Structures are given as C-alpha cells and as structure tokens.
Amino acid sequence: xxxxxxxxSSFSAPDIGREKEFYSGTLGLKTSEDHGLLRLHLAGGGxxxxxxxxxxxxxxxxxxxxxxxxxxxxxxxxxxxxxxxEHYNQGALKTDQKGIMRGNGPTIAWFKDPAGNILxxxxxx
Numbered sequence: 751x752x753x754x755x756x757x758x759s760s761f762s763a764p765d766i767g768r769e770k771e772f773y774s775g776t777l778g779l780k781t782s783e784d785h786g787l788l789r790l791h792l793a794g795g796g797x798x799x800x801x802x803x804x805x806x807x808x809x810x811x812x813x814x815x816x817x818x819x820x821x822x823x824x825x826x827x828x829x830x831x832x833x834x835x836e837h838y839n840q841g842a843l844k845t846d847q848k849g850i851m852r853g854n855g856p857t858i859a860w861f862k863d864p865a866g867n868i869l870x871x872x873x874x875x
Contacts (some may be wrong), residue, residue, distance in 0.1 A: 762803035762864035808866030
C-alpha cells in the first residue's frame with residue numbers, strides 16, 4: 751500500500767524566515783515556501799518539510815545527513831559561510847579541532863540550523 755507513496759520527512763522550527771535564509775542562503779539548497787511552510791528540495795528528488803511551531807524543541811538527534819565526498823572540504827567551505835560545527839568528547843563520540851569525528855564509523859561532522867536541529871556532513875563508508 752505505501753510502497754509507492756512519495757514519502758517525505760519533516761521537522762519543526764520557530765522561525766521559518768530564519769530557516770529559509772539558512773537553508774537557501776548559507777547551505778545553498780533549493781527551497782520553496784507555501785502557506786508558511788518551507789520545503790527543502792534535496793538532490794535525488796526528495797523533499798523535507800519544515801513547519802512552524804512556536805513551542806519548538808530542537809531534535810536531540812541528527813535530522814538531516816548530507817553525504818559528501820570529502821568532509822574536510824565541506825567543513826572548511828561551510829565554516830567560511832558562517833556555519834559552526836559541534837565539538838564532542840563523550841566516550842566514543844569524539845571530534846577533532848574542526849568538529850570532525852574520524853575512525854569510529856563514517857567520517858562525520860555535525861552542525862545546527864538556526865532552530866537548533868542537528869544536521870551533518872558525512873562521508874559514507
């Protein structure tokens with residue numbers, strides 16, 4: 751029944767205008783806005799919907815992963831655009847000075863959108 755459904759993901763944010771500026775301006779993604787909802791148009795044809803929620807609480811997990819060929823290059827470029835990467839030092843979850851975790855699964859670096867939702871750039875194994 752659902753195997754042919756054009757599935758999409760969604761998450762909330764308190765300020766759709768700030769999200770649009772971040773996702774389209776800073777990250778360079780194609781976006782569209784309709785009825786106060788922000789749609790991210792991702793490579794490969796998938797969409798993600800960001801909807802307004804006044805009592806938004808940021809996700810405590812990664813809501814979007816952006817596969818890249820080189821995490822170092824992606825981190826450097828996004829840092830130039832004003833993105834700040836998270837730094838972790840919790841058990842097996844350790845990042846280097848650039849905010850990149852290496853050698854414990856895929857190479858990955860996490861950052862947050864203006865609403866505090868967690869995103870990543872990742873080099874899949």
